[in-house]
Amino acid sequence: MGRLGFGQFVKNPEVFQHQWPASTPAAIQSTWLHEYLHRRAATLQLREELRALCTSPCLYSAVDALVEHHSPQVCRELLAEVDRAPVSPSVDLTVKYYGALSLHRLHETQLLADWEELIESSVLSAHPADIEHGALLIGQCFTRTELVVHTGRRLDQIAEDIRLAYPAPITLPQIIEHLFGTLGLRGNQSDYYSPLNSMLNQVLDTKKGIPITLAVILQAVSHRFNIAVDLIGIPSHMLAHHNATYYDCFEKGRTLTREGCNQLLASFGHTLPIPDHYFTPMHTHEILGRMLKNLLLIFQEHEDPTDQPPQSWVMLFRLSLPLMPREPQLYTMLLQHYMQLERYADAIHLLNYYQRPDLAQKIECLRDKNQVPIKPKRQPEDQGWDNVKYQVGTIIQHARYHYRGVIYGVDPICKAEPDWQLQMNVAGLSEGAGQPFYNVLVDQRDRPSGQTTYVAQQNIIVPDHVEASSMLGHGDLHNPELGKYFRYLDLSSHLAHYVPNAATLLEYPNECVAPVHTHQSPPPPLAGP
DSSP, X not given: OTTOOHHHHHHOTHHHHHHOTTSOHHHHHHXXXXXXXXXXXXXXXXXXXXXXGGGOSXXXXXXXXXXXXXXXXXXXXXXXXXXHSOOSTTSOHHHHHHHHHHHHHHHHHHHHHHHHHHHHHOTTOOOHHHHHHHHHHHHGGXXXXXXXXXXXXXXXXXXXXXXXXXXXSOXXXXXXXXXXXXXXXXXXXXXXXXXXXXXXXXXXXXXXXXXXXXXXXXXXHHHTTTOOOEEEOOTTOOXXXXXXXXXXXXXXXXXXXXXXXXXXXXXXXXXXXXXXXXGSBOOHHHHHHHHHHHHHHIIIIISOGGGSOHHHHHHHHHHHTTTOTTOHHHHHHHHHHHXXXXXXXXXXXXXXXXXXXXXXXXXXXXXXXXXXXXXXSOOTTOOOGGGOOSOTTBEEEETTTOOEEEEEEEESSOOSOHHHHHHTTGGGSTTGGGSOEEEEEEOTTTOTTOOEEEEEGGGEEOOOHHHHHHHTTSSOOOOTTHHHHEEEEEOSSSSOEEEEOHHHHHHOTTSOSOOOOOOOOOOOOOSOO
């Protein structure tokens, strides 16, 4: 329920409908208290189910079962409530982590259903409403905000502002003047390959975009005045077209004749004369396919994939499949992301669908190997555990690179691949590969692109309580994976540490109590991770 207390509901039951809008007016007026108690019980039950996901050997099957257990709308609202909760000592990080994962799964299912319906209904059409809807669905790969509704309303408001600013009837030059003059929309010359340029909501926020998104916005607003604007997909560019005039939205709606278009293409290196078929208006599938190809190109050549969560790229790949069924690299990228997310069932389905049972069988073996109950990592026959100084949940600082982090796993000796050990010069460490090595979640304020590292024991500094609190900025580490291993940050004891969740306790039943520590500055590290 966030910050809303019981007394607020007693005094003002309308607050209940604001919190849970799926409730019917009748429930609000007559049985709102009963409904509130029911929802409150459902929230508590959901939190327990989310907390239990961390020990599930078949995570995504368990997530799907959780979503099916509640009605989709209620589940979405409950999960969104968990997801919105700010990180604080009172918030269970494990509940928040698996709540976000479940909400992403629910979001992906709904997005794909909406996309499939749009693609089936818009074959060979070029209706502006379909193009706008499809462009907004593509943007929803990267946000759970309801872009179709919210951005649609923003476009409605832009149209209303134009009605108030100009006398009727509204003309296309007036719309262009408002969009590219008053609002200041323009081409993003300095950061052309940012994925944000392909999302209509972000273009409206930043006022910067690429030719296709700026042209789609012009078409969408013009459609609200029943002005027909076509989109022309010339090579390397996108133009808007109306009544024999072409408009370059990347250049603030600059008007072009056909000869001007030819000269523009010549400046891109194309040979004159330009074939007529380049100027045929594009239909919905072609426009959406081009938007998707732009994002795929960014992913492959320009964008650091870690800047967006892998679930977002999975959704983008899945939206692309119906429009690009003969792109083998698309399937490869989707398969790689399924494996990264341990979505083995999805990977097996993809390979069987495209008649690769040999690879599907290998993944089935990998799935069976990974989807087993968690057992303690430390076994009686293992050697070297007596040398482990630091325990899981300990907040650390790297002695050489100075980044902050928390230990979430440990090996009594280095178990990395030989090539990695050679690359990281593990042999150059004074204690070599025979010392304990620790899995560390890294604070992304220190290393934005690196979420985890594998650190030699001699390169670890453990700060005392005051230092740790100051080092963290009196809050949590910044790492999206915290809740996968820990429930909350404990600053009450003599040594600040993260309290493990059930899964971490199962894997490290005797290695999760923060050790008594006298802070001493270690000798300078010689080399290695």
